[in-house]
Amino acid sequence: MAAQTWVEHTLYVRTALLQTLSTLQDAETGQRGFLLTGDEIFLEPFRNADRTIGERLGALERTILDNEVQMQRLKRLRSVVADRLAALQKRIQERGAMPDATLADRLKVGKRLMDEARGIIAEMLADEERLLTTRNAEMRWTVTSTQIGVAGALLSAALLGWATLKDRQRQVAELQTANVALRIALKQAAEQSERRERVESQLRQAQKMQAVGQLTGGLAHDFNNMLAVIVGCLNLLKRKMARGEIDKDSLIDKAMECVDRAAALTHRLLAFSRQQPLAPQTVDANKLVGGMAEMIRRTLGESISVETVLASGVWRIHVDPNQLESAILNLAVNARDAMNDEGKVTIETSNAYIDDNYAREHAEVKEGQYVLVAVSDSGAGMPPEIIAQAFEPFFTTKGPGKGTGLGLSQVFGFVKQSGGHIKIYSEIGQGTTVKIYLPRFVGEGEVAGPRREPSAAGMAFRGSPETLILVVEDEDRMRSIAVAMFQDLGYSVLAAGSAVEALALIKANPDIDLLFTDIVMPDMNGRALAEEALRRRPDLKIVFTTGFSRNAVIHNGVLDRGVNFLPKPFSIEQLAQKVGAVLGVMETT
Structure with a gap:
């Protein structure tokens, strides 16, 4: 009877383990149902599980007190179950207020905890399976001994022994049936988990598609408005010219304003997608903020009070100073708009440290020292x-027409592309603070000076006809416009529609001073062309241009060292400034 008792004890332990696993799965299923639908009815299984899981673990503990190995596993299981239930509860409370990236990380952590719980239960079941096998063997030996003992007894004793044997065989059959049912239940649990993962993946994909739809819709709306103005101005300009009217400046100015806005919108989209080309330099944040304080005051207007609070001993950073200035100015303008053009804007700098606890709670943030x-x-x-x-x-x-909605997303993209972190702190009635954390730079490098605005003399710069420039562009209209711009600036110009044609012109014209080349071209790109041209003419000056940032001179969003780059679209003033600086006839601004 002792062997049978131990078999029944093992079966009870197995049943308690399966009930624990089922309760934990009910909690997860209820939470997922609530997150997907928002219906409170789905939380009932979670709440029931939260109430009963402790009782089930307690009952399980009482049955395995004699097994030290199983008690150690139960201790681990209690910890994992507590962590999983806490994670489920926290996700319920945060429903709808978590970015996609954070949600994906939480789901991975949840899956890891659930897998760990299943693994512990599987280990405990396997141990019980071994115990069951041993105890079945002991029980069979007991049955056999009983048969031998009653063989010489009376017929009634023999019949009693036969009945006992049958009863034991029935119990063995029930155990085997229970084993089959257990395997089926585990298989069904695995299939259910896979189905939940598929549903979650589909939900994440739907959210991504919704974001893409919002992005393309807003982009099409803004570009259509700007194109409508440009087309309207060109049509009116053509009609005025046909009538001999000379009042054209206002139409040209409106069209150019829309072109500038379209270019700015493109740059903001590149910044948001972290694909804008950056030219990082060693920067002293105090000098940068102090140098642009007056410009910020002029931009915000006299009704806004601007204060700078610059901490002493601020570390250096390695970022694109122009983009950092643009980000700070963008935040200042947003702050002015939030105050209805009346109030106080404060710009502060200091050293900061992001610890491991904060880094674990925020996606894409690394522990370390920041400015x-x-x-x-x-x-x-x-x-x-x-x-x-x-x-x-x-x-x-x-309101409509007062913002593109890309300002903060541009700042966000720049900060992330620079390896930093950005956070908004705000209280109703108390104001808002946007904090930008940029990694401390400990390398060598000369600190970049403050940026100066282009002078009127720079804008009116005119090149020399003795300077020969080779323009390489595979798109016919872009090539003809670039040639016309260089000629208008006073340069002598040669043009090529491919790298092969350009190399032939370089060979035939040894007096070419500067190569102005697109990067994205068929057969041979602009970088390969430049390398071959420099092999033939080491003194040749080169300026690259492109409207596509993922190319041969930009890696990980950063311009290669020593590269002269002018992004498309560019104005004739920007072209004059860049080429003049490369040729050494104009001071860079």
Whole structure:
């Protein structure tokens, strides 16, 4: 009877383990159902599981007190179950307020905890399986001994022994049936987990497609508006010229304004997607902020009070100074708009340290030393739901025509592309602070000076006809425009539609001073052309241009060292400034 008792004990332990696993799965299923539908009814299985899981683990503990190995596993299982239930509860509370990247990380952690729980239960079941095998063997030996003992007894004793044997065989059959049912249950649990993962993957894909639709819709809307103005101005300009009217400047200015806005929109999209070409330099944040303080005051207007609070001993950073200035100015303008053109904007710098706990709670953030640049306003503040959407492209709280909704997304893209972190802190009625954390730079390098605005003399620069420039561009219209711009600036120009044609011109014209080449071209790209040209003419000056940032002179979003680059689209003033600086006839600004 002792062997049978131990077999029944093992079966009870197995049943308790399966009930524990089922309870934990019920909790996960209820939580997932609530997250997908928002219906409170799905939380009932989670709450029931949360109430009963402790009782089930307690019952399990009482049955395995004699097994030290199983008790150690139960201790691990309690910890994993507690972590999983806490994670499920936290996700329920945060429903709808978490970025896609954070949600994906939480799902991975949840899956890892559930897999660990299943693994522990599987280990405990396997141990019980071994015990069951041993105890079955002991029970069979007991049955056989009983048969031998009653063989010489009376017929009634023999019949009793036969009945006992049958009863034991029935129990063995029930055990085998229970084993089959257990295997089926485990298989079904695995299939259910796979189905949940597929549903979650489909949900994430749907969210991504929704974001892409919002992005393309906003982009098409803004570009259509700008194209409508440009087309309208060109049509009116053509009609005025046909009538001999000379009042054309206002139409040209409106068209150029829309072109500039379209170019700015493209740069903002590249910044948001972290594909804008950056030219990082060693930067002193105090000098940069101090140097642009007056410009910020002029930009924000006299009704806005601007204060800079610069900490002493601020570390150096390695970023694109022009993009950092643009980000700070963008945040300052947003702060002014949040205060309805009246209030105070404070720009602060300091050293900061992001610890491991903060880094674990925020996606794409690394522990370490940072330089903090914070822009604060005394406005009305933002509620949590607005903060959650603030960095989304084309999201804006401003009225129609007062913002593209790309300002903060541009700042976000620049900060992330520079290896930093950005965070918004806001309270209703108390104002808003946007904090930018940029990694500390400990390398060598000369600190970049403050940027100066182009002078009127620079804008009116005119080249020399003695300077010969080779323009290489495979797109016919772009090539003809570039040639015309160089000629208007006073340069002598040769043009080529391919790298092969360009190399032939370089061979035939040894007096070419500068190669101005597109990068993305068929057969041989601009970088390969430049390398071959420099092999033949080591003194040749080269300027690259492109409208596509993923190319041969930009890697990981950063321009290669020593590269002269002018992004498309560019104005004739920008062309004059860049080429003049490369040729050494104009001071860079």
